Amino acid sequence: SLSRRRHILSPSLSRRRHMGFNNWTCVPQGTIQVIQTWGKFSRFAEPGCHCLFPICGEEIAGAISTRIQSLDVACETKTKDNVF
Numbered sequence: 001s002l003s004r005r006r007h008i009l010s011p012s013l014s015r016r017r018h019m020g021f022n023n024w025t026c027v028p029q030g031t032i033q034v035i036q037t038w039g040k041f042s043r044f045a046e047p048g049c050h051c052l053f054p055i056c057g058e059e060i061a062g063a064i065s066t067r068i069q070s071l072d073v074a075c076e077t078k079t080k081d082n083v084f
Helices: 003-011
Strands: 015-019 022-027 032-038 042-044 048-052 057-066
Touching: 022 032, 022 057, 032 048, 042 057, 048 057
Parallel strands: none
Antiparallel strands: 015 022, 022 048, 032 042, 032 057
């Protein structure tokens, strides 16, 4: 189910409140949420508060982290005179 998939993608990044037919989400800094309408990509939600309309089929599909991820790579090079 979609709600289970959303929980797997971002269990703690999606804070939502239900207000009748309106729904709002607060996107934390360092993330972008993916909004879909009737299962098709609609837009990205930048950090901040956003209003969704579930009666029109809008829902959060998941969250993407925009934080910098570093990867240390050790690479040895060899020159023509065998110096490392």
